[in-house]
Amino acid sequence: MTNRRRPEFRVARLAESGRVFHALLEDGDIIRELDIDPFGHDSPGADPHTTVRAAAARAAKSPGRPGEGLTWLAPCAPSKIVGVGRNYLAHIAELHHAAPEAPLFFLKPPSAILPPGGTIRLPSASSRVDFEGELGVVIGRTASRVSEELALDYVLGYTCVNDVTARDLQQKDVQFTRAKGFDTFCPFGPCIALGLAPDDLVVETFVNGQRRQSSPVSRMIFGLARLISYISHVMTLQPGDLIATGTPEGVGPLAQGDQVTVAIEGIGRLTNDVDSAGEPGK
Numbered sequence: 001m002t003n004r005r006r007p008e009f010r011v012a013r014l015a016e017s018g019r020v021f022h023a024l025l026e027d028g029d030i031i032r033e034l035d036i037d038p039f040g041h042d043s044p045g046a047d048p049h050t051t052v053r054a055a056a057a058r059a060a061k062s063p064g065r066p067g068e069g070l071t072w073l074a075p076c077a078p079s080k081i082v083g084v085g086r087n088y089l090a091h092i093a094e095l096h097h098a099a100p101e102a103p104l105f106f107l108k109p110p111s112a113i114l115p116p117g118g119t120i121r122l123p124s125a126s127s128r129v130d131f132e133g134e135l136g137v138v139i140g141r142t143a144s145r146v147s148e149e150l151a152l153d154y155v156l157g158y159t160c161v162n163d164v165t166a167r168d169l170q171q172k173d174v175q176f177t178r179a180k181g182f183d184t185f186c187p188f189g190p191c192i193a194l195g196l197a198p199d200d201l202v203v204e205t206f207v208n209g210q211r212r213q214s215s216p217v218s219r220m221i222f223g224l225a226r227l228i229s230y231i232s233h234v235m236t237l238q239p240g241d242l243i244a245t246g247t248p249e250g251v252g253p254l255a256q257g258d259q260v261t262v263a264i265e266g267i268g269r270l271t272n273d274v275d276s277a278g279e280p281g282k
Contacts, residue, residue, distance in 0.1 A: 005201065010025040012024075012072065029068065033059060035055055036055045038076075039156075073189075081110065081242045082244070083108050085176065086221075094250075106177070118272055119272065120185070121183065122255075131260050132163040136188050137198075138159055142236060144236040146232045157193050157195075163244045166182065201216070203248060
């Protein structure tokens with residue numbers, strides 16, 4: 001029987017000597033460089049996986065090499081990051097909110113992106129910054145006003161996201177922009193996994209090695225097809241855009257010196273350290 005938590009491919013984005021490229025990521029962080037940009041072949045009606053499959057077949061003929069020593073980047077460069085709020089009932093209950101009647105979403109700026117291994121910076125403007133582990137959806141081709149029935153056809157793959165949030169500012173401002181928009185507040189990665197069955201996935205978050213969140217994606221109030229369709233009726237989603245689909249219960253504060261990991265079987269582990277001073281993370 002097919003393991004629905006094992007991806008067809010995992011695609012990472014790396015840099016070496018100033019050159020940025022995508023690569024297949026294999027077990028043991030072995031990489032095989034792709035000869036294409038997975039987001040550079042958008043066309044009406046195209047299957048977003050087709051060019052990746054062809055490139056993967058070519059890459060499989062080349063020798064792999066360790067990813068160690070390379071600079072690991074966020075696995076894509078989204079034109080926008082769409083966050084979804086209050087999408088798990090248990091999380092709504094722990095924050096004493098009301099459940100939304102329709103998907104509640106907001107934008108995080110691309111300047112908030114942080115790669116795997118980068119450092120989350122705690123801003124002096126906030127006295128409580130929380131982790132929020134989430135499943136990220138990476139769009140593979142232009143999606144505008146798509147139906148729920150076809151929505152998943154526009155997905156390239158899935159990634160781990162930490163929707164870092166200044167909780168006190170969120171409560172004070174009502175709007176989410178400042179609380180979720182600080183530099184380093186959107187770690188995601190380490191790769192994009194293609195070919196997963198998303199409803200079978202489990203989102204887990206660990207702080208200093210202790211599990212703080214663990215929930216099946218199937219517990220979402222609004223599923224992925226509904227989210228993609230709903231958002232695409234408001235704004236056109238472009239290849240490489242990222243949707244952070246909401247966090248389950250168990251969120252909590254981060255402190256200087258912490259290490260936080262968002263883990264999803266089939267995708268990998270997104271690990272970031274936490275600090276409160278200095279320049280923004282790498």
